[in-house]
Amino acid sequence: MGRAMDFKVATLLKASSGNKKLESVSSTIKADWSEFKCDVDGSVLLTKTDVGVWVSACLSAKIGRQCGNCLDQYVESIGLGIEEEYFPLVDLITGERNELEGSGEDNFYIGEDNVLDLSDVVLQYVSLHSSINSKCKDYCxxxxxxxxxxxxxxxxxxxxxxxxxxxxxxxxxxxxxx
Ligand SMILES: [Zn+2]
Ligand SMILES: [Zn+2]
Structure with a gap:
C-alpha cells in the first residue's frame, strides 16, 4: 500500500529545470492514525526545479471515518491542493549523496531509487484538512x-x-x- 502513490522521476531529474510531467492518480492509501483507508484521485504536475521536483497536485481524498455522535461509519470528502518541493537524496548524474541544506522533518525527499512517493504528504494534508469533529452530518x-x-x-x-x-x-x- 505504501507504494500506491509512487512516481518514477529519474528522467525528469535528468532534464533541465522547467521540464514538466503530468501524472494522474487513482489509488488507496492507509494512514497510521486511522483505521480507515483513504481513496485519492486527481492529477499531479511534476516540474523539475534547480534542485529537485516541484509537486503541484490537485486531488480529492475520500477518507472513511466514524461519527463521534452516532458511531456510524461515513466518508468525508476533502479537496487537496498540494504545493511542495521534493529534494533528491542522491545526485542522479554523479551518484553522490546530496548535501541538503536545512534538511529536516519538514522537507520531502526523493528516495535513492528515484521514486517520488506522494503518500506521506497526502496523508499529512488529509489530517490537516479533515474536520476535527467527526460527525456524519450536521443534523446527526x-x-x-x-x-x-x-x-x-x-x-x-x-x-x-x-x-x-x-x-x-x-x-x-x-x-x-x-
Ligand atoms: Zn431510546
Ligand atoms: Zn452520526
Whole structure:
C-alpha cells in the first residue's frame, strides 16, 4: 500500500529545470492514525526545479471515518491542493549523496531509487484538512442515551416516556397543597 502513490522521476531529474510531467492518480492509501483507508484521485504536475521536483497536485481524498455522535461509519470528502518541493537524496548524474541544506522533518525527499512517493504528504494534508469533529452530518441525532438506538435510523419512545412521567411527577410536586 505504501507504494500506491509512487512516481518514477529519474528522467525528469535528468532534464533541465522547467521540464514538466503530468501524472494522474487513482489509488488507496492507509494512514497510521486511522483505521480507515483513504481513496485519492486527481492529477499531479511534476516540474523539475534547480534542485529537485516541484509537486503541484490537485486531488480529492475520500477518507472513511466514524461519527463521534452516532458511531456510524461515513466518508468525508476533502479537496487537496498540494504545493511542495521534493529534494533528491542522491545526485542522479554523479551518484553522490546530496548535501541538503536545512534538511529536516519538514522537507520531502526523493528516495535513492528515484521514486517520488506522494503518500506521506497526502496523508499529512488529509489530517490537516479533515474536520476535527467527526460527525456524519450536521443534523446527526446521535444515539438515544436510554436505549442506545441510532436516532438517525429509528425512533424510540424513551424521551416521550421520560418527559411525560418526569413532567407529571414534577407538576405533581409543584401542585400547591390545598
Ligand atoms: Zn452520526
Ligand atoms: Zn431510546
Amino acid at each position: 441525532k446521535g444515539l438515544c442515551i436510554d436505549c442506545g438506538i441510532n436516532l438517525n435510523k429509528e425512533k424510540c419512545n424513551c424521551r416521550n416516556n421520560y418527559k411525560s412521567t418526569k413532567l407529571a411527577a414534577l407538576l405533581e410536586s409543584f401542585r400547591p397543597a390545598n
